Amino acid sequence: MNLVDKNVLVIGLARSGISAIKLLHRIGANVLAYDGKEKENFENQIVDLMDKAAFHFGDFDYTILDETDLVVISPGVPTDLPFVTMARQKGISIWSELELAYKFYEGKLIAITGTNGKTTTTTLVGDIMKAFFEDVYVVGNIGLPFSEVVLETNKDTVVVAEVSSFQLETIEQFRPDISAILNITPDHLNRHKTMENYIESKKRITLNQTKEDVTILNYDDLHIRGVRDSIPSKMFFFSKTFRLGEGVYLHDDFINIIVNGSVYTICHVTDLKVLGIHNVENVMAAVAISVHMGIPAPLISKAIKAFTGVEHRTEYVTTINDVNYYNDSKATNPDAAIKGIESMIRPTVLIAGGMDKKNEFDEWIKAFNGKVKHLILFGETKHIIDRTAKKYNFHNTIIVNDLEEAVGKAKSLAKQGDCVLLSPACASWDMFESYEARGNLFKEYVVRTRL
Numbered sequence: 001m002n003l004v005d006k007n008v009l010v011i012g013l014a015r016s017g018i019s020a021i022k023l024l025h026r027i028g029a030n031v032l033a034y035d036g037k038e039k040e041n042f043e044n045q046i047v048d049l050m051d052k053a054a055f056h057f058g059d060f061d062y063t064i065l066d067e068t069d070l071v072v073i074s075p076g077v078p079t080d081l082p083f084v085t086m087a088r089q090k091g092i093s094i095w096s097e098l099e100l101a102y103k104f105y106e107g108k109l110i111a112i113t114g115t116n117g118k119t120t121t122t123t124l125v126g127d128i129m130k131a132f133f134e135d136v137y138v139v140g141n142i143g144l145p146f147s148e149v150v151l152e153t154n155k156d157t158v159v160v161a162e163v164s165s166f167q168l169e170t171i172e173q174f175r176p177d178i179s180a181i182l183n184i185t186p187d188h189l190n191r192h193k194t195m196e197n198y199i200e201s202k203k204r205i206t207l208n209q210t211k212e213d214v215t216i217l218n219y220d221d222l223h224i225r226g227v228r229d230s231i232p233s234k235m236f237f238f239s240k241t242f243r244l245g246e247g248v249y250l251h252d253d254f255i256n257i258i259v260n261g262s263v264y265t266i267c268h269v270t271d272l273k274v275l276g277i278h279n280v281e282n283v284m285a286a287v288a289i290s291v292h293m294g295i296p297a298p299l300i301s302k303a304i305k306a307f308t309g310v311e312h313r314t315e316y317v318t319t320i321n322d323v324n325y326y327n328d329s330k331a332t333n334p335d336a337a338i339k340g341i342e343s344m345i346r347p348t349v350l351i352a353g354g355m356d357k358k359n360e361f362d363e364w365i366k367a368f369n370g371k372v373k374h375l376i377l378f379g380e381t382k383h384i385i386d387r388t389a390k391k392y393n394f395h396n397t398i399i400v401n402d403l404e405e406a407v408g409k410a411k412s413l414a415k416q417g418d419c420v421l422l423s424p425a426c427a428s429w430d431m432f433e434s435y436e437a438r439g440n441l442f443k444e445y446v447v448r449t450r451l
Contacts, residue, residue, distance in 0.1 A: 004028040007067050012074025013042050016097040019145035020072045023100065025052035026151060032056065032064060068092055072100050075166035096170040098163065101146035107157035110289055113205050114182025116336040121182060121282040122162040123310045128290045128303040133158045141167065165201035175208035178292055180216035180285050184223040185335035199223055209233035216288045219244065238284035240277060248284040257287055264297040267304055274309040276343035312439040314343045317446050322416040325446045328423035329439030334364035340423035341367055348372050349414045351406045353379035354426030361388045364425055368394060374413045376406045380430040407445040
């Protein structure tokens, strides 16, 4: 679709929506931007965009759709909203910001999805690519929208994109050269309704791939193995459990890769600076991607050994009176939070709770396994989690009003040799703009406790 002089409606004015407006303006589209929140929520974001789009806030004016040629939807906007449904019924194409940017891209594209580990893996792959290629961008759900930079790219560019299930709902032609599905566990069921729908949304990353493309898959994940017969691309697996005939595998704590009959040892797990077996899996996925990009094993090994992780993922904050504080705010579902607990080697005072995404917390509570001493709860889910904990005879729960109170309570409960871990098992949007905002505030409160 040639978008010059076309009427394009951008729905949602978070980061991706703002970037979509800028891109559409640059290529000559007529842009109308809409958000259901009131205008005062966006004064700072749109001050430099008033000449690039017409803005509409609050209740949706359905007559807008009469002259709309295309809708670009932000990932946080549900696709079953009435005006989105009406646009679809009118035959108007609905694209994600990811799809929009892809229309203008000519280089190599790596796209990474999964319930957990996306940001860590995407960041690591980006580091490896930057060590080998001259022009590399790391984009997507990680924070920098693809549409923000796509017009600066060319056929020699490598883009590494973190991709969410929300973004994949509204792709049409998006086709990565290499895709990866790291894992699939229950999440976002308030949006996807069923686990089957959620799995299908993740699999859409392979929708337009062919046998010329590659998909990296977690062999240990039963949900992923269950859909592999319907994946159209060449598949390449990684596993922490099985020694694969071809793929990346863990043997005697060494990460190895077999490709085209040749075996390469990348590193020992003790060489890694990131905590937990889940990060070993993330590294194995990054190895598989990098080899398929033609990067030599020694260079991959060097980049992996230098990688220190990313902010808000079991991030070490500080030590106060021999109590270690960790920020795992990115643990926005129970499975991610299990991995956070498993990464701790000290008795743990755990801070958790947040937005209710209709997830179940049973397996997370079971994973405490004697390691969690106290569970401090806040947010929408605090009473739900409290009831679940008591169902499994965990009674050391404390309910508080907010994160600041939670940090103060954790400080009073933690003893020398313990750790305090923020690993919420829930999204942040009930009280915070993002998991980053939640994590940053946690770190601020922790530093204050030192005073």
